[in-house]
Amino acid sequence: MIFIKKPIPKIHSGLWIIALLFCVPLNSKAVSGSGYFPYGVASGDPSKTEVVLWTRLTSPDRQDAEVQWEMSQDKSFAQIEQQGNAMAKSANDFCVKAFPGQLDPGTFYYYRFSYKNSYSTTGRTKTLPTSTERIKIGVVNCAKYTGGYYHAYEALSQMEGIDVVIHLGDYIYESAAAKEGDSYWPSVQATGRQHIPAHECLSLEDYRTRYAQYRSDTSLQKLHANFPMITIWDDHEIAMKPLKEMKDGKLEYDGNWEKRKNNSIIAYHEWLPLRPEPFENIYRSFQFGDLVNLMMLDTRVCCKSEVTKTLQSLEDTSRHIIGNEQLRWIENEVMRHDAEWNVFGNQLLYADKDMGWNRWSGFPADRDRLSDFIEGQPDKNFLFTTGNAHNPHHYVVFKKDKKDTLFHEVLPGSISSGNNAEKAFFDESILAKEEKRLKDAGNVLWFDQNSHGFIVLNATPEELKVDWYFVTDIRKKEFEVFIPYSIALKPH
Ligand SMILES: [Fe+2]
Structure with missing residues (x-):
């Protein structure tokens, strides 16, 4: 992603504007889903100590399967804070949710899922302070x-x-x-x-x-x-x-x-x-x-x-x-x-x-x-x-x-x-x-x-x-x- 600062005409009175030209990598795979996880990852509904993690398993055999998830405070996952298993079920359209708890308040966490040794993209989430x-x-x-x-x-x-x-x-x-x-x-x-x-x-x-x-x-x-x-x-x-x-x-x-x-x-x-x-x-x-x-x-x-x-x-x-x-x-x-x-x-x-x-x-x-x-x-x-x-x-x-x-x-x-x-x-x-x-x-x-x-x-x-x-x-x-x-x- 390249940002170029460029002033553009104001469109409403009294307010000046900084424009960022996005050279849009619409097909960028930087944080896009791929492999078994083409829809990427998501997180939501944070509390001080919990958050919901999401992904979808897309596997050719379309069988119920167990995926693994892990969380870390560093992007390299050198130290795993929490990990677990979650089921991808046909009954849920193979959408997977994990519910880690006992997290630290107001803290960034990185997370990812894996299946058959293949990882999803890495997501980042934050608990409430x-x-x-x-x-x-x-x-x-x-x-x-x-x-x-x-x-x-x-x-x-x-x-x-x-x-x-x-x-x-x-x-x-x-x-x-x-x-x-x-x-x-x-x-x-x-x-x-x-x-x-x-x-x-x-x-x-x-x-x-x-x-x-x-x-x-x-x-x-x-x-x-x-x-x-x-x-x-x-x-x-x-x-x-x-x-x-x-x-x-x-x-x-x-x-x-x-x-x-x-x-x-x-x-x-x-x-x-x-x-x-x-x-x-x-x-x-x-x-x-x-x-x-x-x-x-x-x-x-x-x-x-x-x-x-x-x-x-x-x-x-x-x-x-x-x-x-x-x-x-x-x-x-x-x-x-x-x-x-x-x-x-x-x-x-x-x-x-x-x-x-x-x-x-x-x-x-x-x-x-x-x-x-x-x-x-x-x-x-x-x-x-x-x-x-x-x-x-x-x-x-x-x-x-x-x-x-x-x-x-x-x-x-x-x-x-x-x-x-x-x-x-x-x-x-x-x-x-x-x-x-x-x-x-x-x-x-x-x-x-x-x-x-x-x-x-x-x-x-x-x-x-x-x-x-x-x-x-x-x-x-x-x-x-x-x-x-x-x-x-x-x-x-
Ligand atoms: Fe609407």
């Missing part, structure tokens, strides 16, 4: 394979000092192959990145095949190999707009929606480095000393009521986006951890003033209760990181007085899923209308409609810095990365 003065978190979302190259994954994978990456969802898309006339068709034509299977994912085998395709991408493999990842799902890991909306013309597997949902969740657990339990209620929290309390929310699958799209339903306090149990859990997590920064990983926009029937604004009882709770904690500091939008935004959520800021909500650009400018049915007039809507909203401080990228959170006791990173053209192999916008939040 007991106490720390700085935490750096990469935030990614929405990576439709057909949208273009994963330059944003590639750029993040090369960054120094990242402690963990959080994925806000749409890690895969269940949709069928793009067709001529679709928004994604120009990208497929330019890159050759077409979905397999060609049909919409329904069966367990479909979802497994789709994950295998996504995980064949070397940029994503590098990201997983370099940092632990904490994932939460949005809708496309299961199906676009799950739950009752599905009934409107959406496909079911063997006439059974629950069966399809189950298939998708099984594959999610097989292919991603999270713990096997709980299976469906995967909202969970992570503590980085007393600096950051990270709460990954589920606004999609576990706890959501039907999206009804009637004004009358907005009055119904029994309708939920995250549910009473998850709300109580948030309140407990915030109260029992005295963290400087309380950060949420969230899928659907919280701050919007317009009606989004499927978003938080469509479930005002839950939103009001959470906002009231947050407003009742004046000594604590909150930040929402939100996915799903495919376009980067910086919102503020106001207190009940509608003047003072309650908290900020930050949305990264998508890794590769279509932004507004890439939508086939969007023209200049629609983009201009959207720009006006956002500017008039009164709580949107910055946005962009024609970009892809990620966010990095840099938390210290003194400030929480949020840097938006953009990558240039995801339909070309070479790219640049730059920071168009940053904010620095101060604690109360």
Whole structure:
């Protein structure tokens, strides 16, 4: 990887940019999978003393087999800290998870798997600290394979000092192959990145095949190999707009929606480095000393009521986006951890003033209760990181007085899923209308409609810095990365 520092024109006022030209080794094998482990390695869900290690055995005999794993604090594995065996089973699509424990807090570990004396690539992971003065978190979302190259994954994978990456969802898309006339068709034509299977994912085998395709991408493999990842799902890991909306013309597997949902969740657990339990209620929290309390929310699958799209339903306090149990859990997590920064990983926009029937604004009882709770904690500091939008935004959520800021909500650009400018049915007039809507909203401080990228959170006791990173053209192999916008939040 060669980085060439090169200034490029600023695209938003007041911010200057350093661009790094990535001479992209898209087929680099430096940390890519090979041999029996072509999908590489991954780690995730770190605690102070534990982490989940992942790989997939790909062997021609397709028999259940035992693989070995080992961990070390040095890259040469001169001193093995821990080792063990784990099964690659046909029943789990030969995906392997290992669960080392009794690790040291806040410590880098290298790990690798082996089978028949052949090693996987080496991964690096990090446990959560007991106490720390700085935490750096990469935030990614929405990576439709057909949208273009994963330059944003590639750029993040090369960054120094990242402690963990959080994925806000749409890690895969269940949709069928793009067709001529679709928004994604120009990208497929330019890159050759077409979905397999060609049909919409329904069966367990479909979802497994789709994950295998996504995980064949070397940029994503590098990201997983370099940092632990904490994932939460949005809708496309299961199906676009799950739950009752599905009934409107959406496909079911063997006439059974629950069966399809189950298939998708099984594959999610097989292919991603999270713990096997709980299976469906995967909202969970992570503590980085007393600096950051990270709460990954589920606004999609576990706890959501039907999206009804009637004004009358907005009055119904029994309708939920995250549910009473998850709300109580948030309140407990915030109260029992005295963290400087309380950060949420969230899928659907919280701050919007317009009606989004499927978003938080469509479930005002839950939103009001959470906002009231947050407003009742004046000594604590909150930040929402939100996915799903495919376009980067910086919102503020106001207190009940509608003047003072309650908290900020930050949305990264998508890794590769279509932004507004890439939508086939969007023209200049629609983009201009959207720009006006956002500017008039009164709580949107910055946005962009024609970009892809990620966010990095840099938390210290003194400030929480949020840097938006953009990558240039995801339909070309070479790219640049730059920071168009940053904010620095101060604690109360
Ligand atoms: Fe998405």
